[in-house]
Amino acid sequence: MRTDLLTAPVDGLDEALAAVDAFDRTLVAGLLRPRPDQAEGLFALADAVAASPLAARVAEAADKAAAGSAGEDHFAALAAARAALLGAAHDAIAARADEITGRTPAEAPAPAGPAEQAPNLLAAARSWLCDLARTGWQGLDHDVVSGSAQIVSAMLPDTGLRRLAALLDGFAAELAASCPGTALDRTPLRRWADLWTRGMILALPGAVPGPGAVTLTGRLLPLGTDLHEHATAAQAQIHAVFEPADGSPPRLVRASVSVPKPDTVLGAGVWQLLRPHMSLLAAAAEGLSMDLTDMPATTDGDLVWQDEHARPGEPVDPFATARVVLPTAQDPAPAPLDRHPAALARPVFLEGYAAEQDPDTDEITFTLSGQRLPVDTDRLPVAGPLTPDAVTRSTACVGLLRWDDGTFRLQPLAVESTVRKKTVALHAGAWAGGTTDKAGAKAEKAATDAVAVLRERAGRLLRK
Amino acid sequence: MSDFERSSTARVVPPARPRKLAKVPFVELADGRLQGVVSSGSDIERVYVSSVEAGTYAYACSTNNNRPCGGARGGFCKHIGALITESVLQYGADRVARYLRVDAADAADGEPTAQSLNAAMSATRPAPAESKPAASVFSRFLRHLAYLELAATTAPLPEMHWFPSTRAVA
Numbered sequence: 001m002r003t004d005l006l007t008a009p010v011d012g013l014d015e016a017l018a019a020v021d022a023f024d025r026t027l028v029a030g031l032l033r034p035r036p037d038q039a040e041g042l043f044a045l046a047d048a049v050a051a052s053p054l055a056a057r058v059a060e061a062a063d064k065a066a067a068g069s070a071g072e073d074h075f076a077a078l079a080a081a082r083a084a085l086l087g088a089a090h091d092a093i094a095a096r097a098d099e100i101t102g103r104t105p106a107e108a109p110a111p112a113g114p115a116e117q118a119p120n121l122l123a124a125a126r127s128w129l130c131d132l133a134r135t136g137w138q139g140l141d142h143d144v145v146s147g148s149a150q151i152v153s154a155m156l157p158d159t160g161l162r163r164l165a166a167l168l169d170g171f172a173a174e175l176a177a178s179c180p181g182t183a184l185d186r187t188p189l190r191r192w193a194d195l196w197t198r199g200m201i202l203a204l205p206g207a208v209p210g211p212g213a214v215t216l217t218g219r220l221l222p223l224g225t226d227l228h229e230h231a232t233a234a235q236a237q238i239h240a241v242f243e244p245a246d247g248s249p250p251r252l253v254r255a256s257v258s259v260p261k262p263d264t265v266l267g268a269g270v271w272q273l274l275r276p277h278m279s280l281l282a283a284a285a286e287g288l289s290m291d292l293t294d295m296p297a298t299t300d301g302d303l304v305w306q307d308e309h310a311r312p313g314e315p316v317d318p319f320a321t322a323r324v325v326l327p328t329a330q331d332p333a334p335a336p337l338d339r340h341p342a343a344l345a346r347p348v349f350l351e352g353y354a355a356e357q358d359p360d361t362d363e364i365t366f367t368l369s370g371q372r373l374p375v376d377t378d379r380l381p382v383a384g385p386l387t388p389d390a391v392t393r394s395t396a397c398v399g400l401l402r403w404d405d406g407t408f409r410l411q412p413l414a415v416e417s418t419v420r421k422k423t424v425a426l427h428a429g430a431w432a433g434g435t436t437d438k439a440g441a442k443a444e445k446a447a448t449d450a451v452a453v454l455r456e457r458a459g460r461l462l463r464k
Numbered sequence: 465m466s467d468f469e470r471s472s473t474a475r476v477v478p479p480a481r482p483r484k485l486a487k488v489p490f491v492e493l494a495d496g497r498l499q500g501v502v503s504s505g506s507d508i509e510r511v512y513v514s515s516v517e518a519g520t521y522a523y524a525c526s527t528n529n530n531r532p533c534g535g536a537r538g539g540f541c542k543h544i545g546a547l548i549t550e551s552v553l554q555y556g557a558d559r560v561a562r563y564l565r566v567d568a569a570d571a572a573d574g575e576p577t578a579q580s581l582n583a584a585m586s587a588t589r590p591a592p593a594e595s596k597p598a599a600s601v602f603s604r605f606l607r608h609l610a611y612l613e614l615a616a617t618t619a620p621l622p623e624m625h626w627f628p629s630t631r632a633v634a
């Protein structure tokens with residue numbers, strides 16, 4: 001790993017992000033009656049894409065928005081400009097990540113054809129997002145936020161609309177918890193502008209690619225499990241090396257399973273909801289490889305898991321996979337829409353570092369050949385044996401190299417440490433398939449009870 | 465801009481804390497109220513829909529069939545008491561106090577508790593709510609329950625990268 005590159009500047013990145021920040025600040029007061037300084041922010045965004053095919057449409061959109069008369073198409077053009085800038089930022093950061101890992105990325109595949117989606121729900125989502133942009137974060141109140149509830153409820157049952165639904169649901173919950181906007185003491189400017197932009201683009205007809213276009217046959221070697229969750233949705237994503245049966249070079253893939261959930265289902269309860277839908281969760285937790293036959297997949301490295309196309313294979317230690325196979329594996333090229341720094345997650349293997357914890361901030365860093373790499377232990381799932389403490393005592397780590405707010409960070413997926421002269425491994429997703437750990441079993445029981453109560457209440461009250 | 469402002473994954477809302485749901489299956493801070501659903505102790509078919517408004521502490525309690533709660537005439541009934549207790553377990557006392565705009569100075573010294581929040585609000589002699597939010601709260605509860613009925617999917621949701629799991633608690 002070229003750790004010396006972790007903190008080296010990336011050409012052009014600051015300029016691109018400055019234009020993004022300028023636009024993001026315009027959303028604080030909203031674009032209903034923009035002030036002159038907001039107009040400057042809009043023009044900064046337009047200037048930054050002036051040499052791109054978007055130039056004319058974004059310039060027009062910035063003019064309209066600066067005059068307080070932007071319509072839906074104009075907001076969509078501004079979202080496209082912001083997404084394009086972050087796409088370029090992603091590409092520069094991803095190229096740097098390739099230099100750091102020393103792996104070769106795959107060529108970008110031809111984009112998949114669009115998925116079919118209900119146009120009326122997409123239009124309703126765009127309309128709500130336009131209201132939000134006009135209102136601004138300072139103008140947030142319950143009326144404007146609650147406008148999303150009906151749209152989300154209508155979208156959720158359709159798994160083809162799940163990407164937009166899960167995004168809007170998590171976004172709206174944050175906005176609702178932040179009402180009234182006049183009382184906000186700090187605003188997550190980039191985050192909310194990211195979510196707004198992404199919502200706006202996913203709500204354009206034809207933006208979301210259709211389902212898996214290829215099938216894969218070969219051996220799947222799990223590296224680790226990454227968990228995502230907001231109050232009402234959770235996703236587990238397993239990073240793995242796929243060895244094609246035809247002998248072509250190994251490549252990195254992801255397998256995902258997600259489910260909407262009530263906000264009171266937490267911790268072990270999340271694993272319980274996800275567990276029945278992907279046998280890989282338990283196999284990875286048990287340290288098993290899986291043999292895939294004609295598993296559906298996208299061309300950008302995502303399996304679209306179906307249990308009937310997989311069976312458990314022989315035990316393979318993820319650390320052996322990370323040491324031996326990972327360096328030779330090819331990273332997939334992301335789908336066009338997923339070119340955003342926040343979606344970057346490169347599997348890496350580290351050892352020979354010095355781990356230390358800042359006594360004041362509790363932040364953990366690994367120091368390798370004199371370079372400090374911050375470790376994001378806040379991401380470790382609570383329902384799992386891998387704790388920040390275990391990370392500080394570790395001697396080897398499989399993780400994801402991520403980037404946020406100008407800095408590369410390491411998200412641990414598993415660590416090895418030496419306990420009484422023996423090497424012991426701890427995995428973030430170890431409890432995904434269930435656990436015999438005492439604390440874990442107690443959490444499982446509590447979660448089972450919580451879901452049982454909700455199902456009982458639902459059975460009695462929901463269909464009346 | 466601060467780190468919080470420039471982070472795509474800034475943590476805005478801490479996750480709820482796990483709690484037992486048997487007595488109070490649903491609690492939320494929403495629509496300017498602490499509101500939720502309390503199971504009846506005597507009749508498993510009946511639930512009480514209870515709420516307290518932020519700022520005024522105007523309260524309401526009735527069954528899901530719109531019968532007013534006998535206990536909620538001159539002040540908070542035991543259902544509202546249970547709602548406050550469970551909301552503190554789920555969100556932490558500070559967040560509940562902030563949302564309801566209960567001045568920490570009104571509460572007992574130090575960390576507010578469910579008891580001190582209840583006492584501080586009751587001491588202002590709140591009036592019954594003029595609006596009757598029961599129908600909308602109950603429909604939000606049904607919407608909440610419906611999340612358990614939704615299908616899982618193994619198609620990737622790249623958007624969830626904006627929502628990493630967190631060890632932070634409310």
Ligand SMILES: [Zn+2]
Nearest residue numbers: 525533541543
């Ligand atoms: Zn009552």
